[in-house]
Amino acid sequence: MGRKVALATCSLNQWVLDFEGNLERILKSIEIAKSKGARYRLGPELEISGFGCMDHFYESDTLLHCFQVLEKLLVSPISQDIICDVGMPVMHRNVCYNCRVIFLNKKILLIRPKMILANTGNYREFRWFSPWNKPRKVEEYFLPRMIQEVTGQETVLFGDAVLSTKDTCVGSEMCAELWAPNSPHIDMGLDGVEIFTNSSGSHHEIRKAHSRVDLVKSATAKAGGIYLLANQKGCDGDRLYYDGCAMIAVNGNIVAQGAQFSMDDVEVLTATLDLEDIRSYRAELPLQSRSEPYCRVKVDFALSAHDDVFVPTYEPIQWRYHTPEEEISLGPACWLWDYLRRSGQAGFLLPLSGGIDSSATACIVYSMCLQVCLAVKNGNSQVLEDVRRVVCDITYTPQEPTELCGRIFTTCYMASENSSQDTCNRAKELAKQIGSYHINLNIDMAVKAMVGIFSMVTGKWPQFRVNGGSSRENLALQNVQARIRMLLAYLFAQLSLWARNKPGGLLVLGSANVDESLRGYMTKYDCSSADINPIGGISKTDLRSFIQYCIENFNLTALRSIMSAPPTAELEPLSEGQIQQTDEADMGMTYSELSVYGRLRKIAKCGPYSMFCKLIHTWRGICSPGQVAAKVKHFFQTYSINRHKMTTLTPAYHAESYSPDDNRFDMRPFLYNTAWPWQFRCIDNQVSKMESENETQFHNALD
Secondary structure (H helix, E strand, O other), X not given: OOOEEEEEEEEEOOOOOOHHHHHHHHHHHHHHHHHOOOOEEEOOOOOOOOOOOHHHHHOHHHHHHHHHHHHHHHHOHHHOOOEEEEEEEEEEOOEEEEEEEEEEOOXXXXXXXXXXXXXXXXXXXXXXXXXXXXXXXXXXXXXXXXXXXXXXOOEEEEEOEEEEOOOOEEEEEEOXXXXXXXXXXXXXXXXXXXXEEEEEOOEOXXXXXHHHHHHHXXXXXXXXXXXXXXXXXXXXXXXXXXXXXXXXXXXXEEEEEOOOOOOOOEEEEEEEEEHHHHHHHHHXXXXXXXXXXXXXXXXXXXXXXXXXXXXXXXXXXXXXXOOHHHHHHHHHHHHHHHHHHHHOOOOEEEEOOOOHHHXXXXXXXXXXXXXXXXXXXXXXXXXXXXXXHHHOOOOOOOOOHHHHHHHHEEEEEEEOOOOOHHHHHHHXXXXXXXXXXXXXXXXXXXXXXXHHHHHHHHOOXXXXXXXXXXXXXXXXXXXXXXXXXXXXXXXXXXXXXXXXXXXXXXXXXXXXXXXXXXXXXXXXXXXXXXXXXXXXXXXXXXXXXXXXXXXHHOOOOOHHHHXXXXXXXXXXXXXXXXXXXXXXXXXXXXXXXXXXXXXHHXXXXXXXXXXXXXXXXXXXXXXXXXXXXXXXXXXXXXXXXXXXHHHHOOOEOOOOOXXXXXXXXXXXXXXXXXXXXXXXXXXXXXXHHHHHHHHHHHHHHHO
């Protein structure tokens, strides 16, 4: 009797509504799984349609095309003699569900709908799907005629059931169900299910991978079993990067680890595991189901071979985690590559100021070019095909990242009379080291023309503060410079390749970090306005660490002077050629304080009063209650005044759990009573009370 099961899980770089491409990648994963001896293949969540279809899930076309792809999968010779577990939306009795469709040899075994939907952060599954609220219940599902003609089945089981093969029992979970306190694997394990599968659409956040790994390990550590996790990988059409990390665990130990960041569109992970290891692990545990048993779908198929005594099994491994700096280097780089190759554009243009933020963006593009070169060197034919299409040269083969940067990456330093020679030199040197095509230009002529039009109409000429102007004049003159840079960035993105007799246009990259976005420290429709922004979800603190990582790992020595320079917008006049304006002075708070405010506002869900109450303890010994109150008030005033800027924020790579992205992650109004009268009064009352108590304690001590 066979006891060693051969299983496969995978990470696929699917793309929303790319049904032809999605089908090809699914078939390729099945083919690889079979070639490695697997008899069960698990794929990511909603892999047929693509995970991020959003309101396209409302369209009947999406459901129709998914079934058309399913038909192709069913009849393909590649999918025979292996249990295939694929994801797609299915409408049952006029209700749409996020489902797994499990089939074998042209027969559908089960359609398993998702029971616990993700509805926090970036997820809005309740908008498009309903949860299956009938645990351990199944109903008849009437198949579309196109599927009936292939399978010979009129109906199949739809609901919460498990598969009973000749040698074991398999149960399904889907993404958020693993993260829930009442995960289905608990009851399934108590009912004798030995193999748990999880198809996920889980996106990347810095420092998140350990949570996913810990959950998978704990799922089988308590009651034994095998756990397979499949995940989407890549940019499937929006701000999220799905970071793979397919894995296989047994009895609380990881035995196979997939890549978190990769240029490979298809990655298949396999393992051969001994069912007797599960049974002996469970033998000494007090396992007894307290619920009604699951409906078992009998499958005349085995996941093990008849004679497998000499087949080796996989041993536990130690999970290798990336550092946050590596995550920044790899995640946004892979996201940029997916966006570039699928957008049909010929490269990127970045306004490079010589500061940390734009330099970090440039380094991410350099890292992307490095990953592309490595993938080509390792024989990735898809990456080679894509890069040749991007550069419009069917003979081109990238060898070095600097050479590839020169073909697809344009950097532009836009000087004004307020720019220092130091930032110009820093931008030029960094561009030289990464190999980008670099442009130096001066915007003063355009700025004077714009202000001249205003003066001609109004008869007034605004002045900077240092020249006697008001705060309003000072800010307006800064904004004119910033907005002209945005216009020039798009002009050069559209025409710079044309001017060099090359085809195509460029995508404009933004470089506003998550902290500046939270504070609103940017000009609306300035260089923060771009096509995409790879660092928009990354904190200033993490970006500084990333810059240091690039110095050490990419040998980009030009970054040393950028690291040591104070962050500045360079929008106000210089004093004897030296910068007088700094970001932290402008904002009235430090970047480290901004990170604290951001985490408390979003993650801890604090309003002004709750934030004050927490910070008087966190900052005890550093600030008095009155100082804490002043800081909290200043943050909420500036945050609320500038919240409207989030409505036009450039689509940014999601990497941080306190992102202020207004699209769907951080949904809040953009017109506030910026005086916060009730909230601030509560803070003031608390400060007065504390000061009164402290004064009383002081007098008592004197007595």
